[in-house]
Amino acid sequence: MRVLTTLWTYKPHLLRTGLRIVQVHARRQWSSIAPKAEETRTEPIFTQDYVQINNAMHYKDSWTNVTPSILARTTRKLHLHPAHPLSIIRQEIENHFGTFTPLNNFHPVVNTKQNFDDLGFPKGHVARSTSDNYYLNENIMLRAHTSAHQLQGLRSGSSKFLISGDVYRRDEIDASHYPVFHQMEGFQYFDMHPTVTEQQVMADIKSQQALSASSIDLADSTLINADNPLQARHPEACVQPVIAHLKHSLNALIRRLFRHEPNLKVRWIDAYFPFTSPSWEMEIFYQGEWLEICGCGIVKQEIMDQGGQPDKIAWAFGFGLERLAMVLFSIPDIRLFWSQDERFLSQFVSNQIVKFQPFSKYPPCIKDISFWLPSEQWSENDFCEVVREKAGDIVEDVKMSQWLFAAIALLFAALVRWMVALGPYSGARTPPMYGDYEAQRHWMELTLHVPIKEWYTHDLSWWGLDYPPLTAYVSWICGVVGQVIMPKWFALYDSRGYEDAESKFFMRSTVMACEMIFYIPALVYYFKRIVKGYSLKQQDYMLMIALLQPALIIVDHGHFQYNAVMLGLSLCAFNCLATHRFITAAVFFSLSLMFKQMALYFAMPIFAFLLSQCFRQQNGFLLFVKLGIAVVATFGVCLYPWVLPVSDLLQVAHRVFPIARGLYEDKVANVWCALSVILKLKSLLSVERCIQISLAMTFVGLLPSCIDLFRKPTHQKLIYALANCSLAFFLFSFQVHEKTILLPALPILLLLPIEGDAVILFQNWAMFSMFPLLSREKLQLQYFSLFVLWNWLQQQTRPSESGSSVTRMLHAASFTIMAIWHVLQVTTPPPPRFPDLYTVTNCILSCAVFCLFYLYLHHRQFTLADIGVNLTDPVFRGVYRGKTLHA
Template sequence: MRDAPSFRASAIFIAAVAVLIRLLTGLHSYSGAGNPPKYGDYEAQRHWMELTINLPVSDWYRNTTDNDLGYWGLDYPPLTAYQSYIHGVFMRKFDEQSVALHSSRGYESLHSKVLMRWTVVLSDLAIFFPAAIAFVAAYYRQRSHEERVWVLALILLQPALILIDHGHFQYNCLSLGLAIGAAAAVISRWEIVACVLFSLSLNHKQMSMYYAPAFFSHLLGISLRKKYPVLNVLKLGAAVLSTFALCWWPFLHSREAVLQVLSRLVPIHRGLFEDYVSNFWCVSNLLIKWKQLLPDRVLVQLAFVATLACILPSMLQQILRPSRRGFLLAMFNCSFAFYFFSYQVHEKSILLPVIPGTLLALDEPLVWRWLIPGALMSMFPLLVRDGLLLPYFALLLLFFLGFVPLRSFNPVAASSLLGGFVLHLAYLLLDPPARYPYLFEAFIATYTFAYFAAIFLYTNYRQWSRSRVLSSTQKRKKKV
């Protein structure tokens, strides 16, 4: 590509700006700051570093005198544990007290907070940034230099992920970065690389399962069109199994060890949902008290059936007519189906649909313009509790000023933004009735659920309508 050097220079500049914004966001509070006895997600991540560098691998997921699973026990797959170990070594080198066994609980020195923030920034630079650049180079290679630079900026400056990873405090950049890398490999037709990268994403956070139906159906659809379909499926399956075996190797010595890890990954005991999340179960619970009507076992089955019913159309379309844009739409639609209907969804899980929605920015502009503000609003109560009000509004303003053109503000968009603005003010300034202490959280969840449901119906239509257009084009070419 002739403009590769200029794109590389633009990518470096955008990455530098993105790092600066992450660092500025990290100057603010985080989940559970100064809030004993369990603090929050910041303490969970720090505690996992403490556990992994001080205990043998066999005790990482097991309840022992040194590992109280009731206090932020590891509940993500092995790759998260290995990441915690690497970061734990880093923290021990520069601030040994921050990861000392037992005595470091609730440790919140300024020095350790700076180091912890840097572990997330470095994780972003190591995985998420290169994956985003690789995806833009692969999927938008026929687009102009300006368009590719713009979409890369949108991916790297997308405010929802910045606020959760660098404000609230998590490492979603790793699992999501691996998933983006896998998507880039799919676009480039490197199917085995895609299987390895997506398997790594699954082994970092089990929520990457939201994308699994899209990867499975697209790669199956591609394999069925090859000369030796069975052989190709076997190769891809071998890549997946080998990657899983490598990640799980320290736990494969016994059935008990495997089951111990698995038991930590499936949060059945937490119930259908916890906080107010903008999905079907939480919003409909205002009228239908699911938890009181049905036992957890039945709710798990109901959630499974509802999720399966909603992902099947996208899967079927990709098996019948696999395409690059159809695959990305399937990633979006399947992840939203999981967000809407699966069991025990957290409000932060909206990041899963946001990623493919952002990757499709140039192809589906209506999606990201509505999705990103809706995603931010759906997490607003969480971010307020974290003390992130200033970076929330700063990043929201940056998003509108930097990416949303004035011509897109039609009466429908203006009225929806006005409604969101009113709900923000009500949450911040008004006291809810004593009888309904979470009234405004319920309003926000219901409002953003309506947003998301409309987007979900639209993108499912787009996936199938796009498929019919491609099919008609192919038929005309054959006739010619």
């Protein structure tokens, strides 16, 4: 049976309702789970007041959330059934580590000290949450990992042991998750002496060499660094042999387990675990993606102290037996391991790995059920527990989706954009040259009527085309549609300055359409698919905040531009990098560069990330060649009409990079404009010298972030590096405009899950920095409306607990400074000697804030080891609007 729940959750003070409607789609799927046989074992006693299990009585309290069906699993011990797939995997691992002591009978009921305190989890840590664990009461629980018995193993007297057992975590309902699963971990310690493991290491190396004929492709490019450090109490000469011993042991185990898997790819990557350092994960390439199968590392010395072995050094690893068995036995559904159907159990024989054969001939039957849930206090796992308790394992799938909230957010975001579009725009009714609106309209006129070879040379005195070819192609498509509707809108020469209501509606519609095609889907994909580990409600709130980012709305739909196309293509590239689709990412980013040259702000971190992947992967050179071909081909297709003669290509480059315009344009909140108050470089130095200085400063500004990203190319560091490098370009590069603050605003917006308060603060200052430009275009009403609306909405969607006192102080100080500036700007005219006083003050204040953000985000990127999270990790947690969520 398949259960799909559609959950519509409302914020009571936003939509005034306290109920949720849940729609359930049920499918009977006989190929997966057969009806349960009668249980013959004595089950734990579950009453209204207490739970009795393992001859101990535990009284319930407010923490109790364990259910009878979960308690019933504690007696099954699937990992000890000789012919069960989980037991076969356990035996394989035990046979490989033949000299290790197996410890397989620890009872799953433990106290919170064993499960958390002994392993260094602080009080209040999110991993202790009742939404993720099963509690009998506040102090007693079902173990969440076999590491709860590490100290018992240490005190057993054995220097090397294996622990296996069933573990319990509240989880969603689908084919790959189950609230009860099985772990197996290994532990070995040595004397803390540099030469103690040399012989064992050499033996493992010889063992691995003996298996070198295996078709397994095993890659290890991990390094010890500040993000994955050695422990202070471990001399490098002592710990390096232990690391080598761990890796050789696990490499040999993987070769043994997957000896019959053709052309299997395995890789080591750096990781973070609270009780090991340094830490790593092993991944296999399975069904088109990398699948984590093992976590391991050097055990924290504090654990060794508690175990009475302060002078020893140890490694530990952990496997999920279900994940290994699903791959090796080709078992498609994790719940099949609990089946007592002979058609399943009879397929397996002890000490043999065979492929599972589906045994049902019945087709699925889909049914829909709808019902109401009171209040919004339940978590998704609470609902899954009710479904699991009532329907058991015949429920195949439960998915929560708040599509109504997301749809409302999208419609509301579109409404806000249209309301902004009703106002003025750049150059409205200001002949002779008008403004950006006329430029965009003219390019549609130009591409419709002028031969393509002349697009970059035709009548440059009237808004000559100065963006890359993809902008021209999009203008041509819009022009074709507009000409069909009303040819006079784009009549050659005669349409210059055309501004009737119908043409303005069409032009505004093209901006909306481009954003809906390029930017909105990429943003939705990022917050709904790339950012994981949050509830659907949290994802929707973050998406709504991102959709209503005021700076982009007022520039594209107020001022009038198509920045969302460039940003959307760049965001598509970021999403592809996060999902390891590197060639596709290269194509998307090349298209972004071909739409607007300002996408170069993101070029260096993307180059560093991809180059690092080429060095780290087994077929890195082939990847490098493919990336080069993808980039050259994309550029070639876009630039094809101007490739020959070379003078045409040079004219395109000359128009796209107008170095003659000067160091910066108007009053912009970057370093050069702020310095001009005391040092006017534009007057003191030639344009060439200014270019050289700005290039040098930009390169210096982005180099540290790129080097760090190259050394450790994680997806989270990529987002930070994109923010840092685009800020470096904005602050130090040549020919910067106020609107280019939109480029660093994008990756900083993507940090919303982990830098919530900082993201809000930056976006507010980005908006404030553009006020002089917006006020010249009479967009003050739109500016203040968006500013107030966005800050009010993000305040409504933040958790009940507010941010730290520091963040509250920073927000209060920022609002105070902005308010004072705005009041003075309206009420007190500037002195005649300094007519640009308020504009320059705005630039200096904004520049100072952006410089502080530049330093802060670098600090965050370089100290990510302290955060220990990853945007694509299924258990990723962060800091969302002041609330600590990282695990």
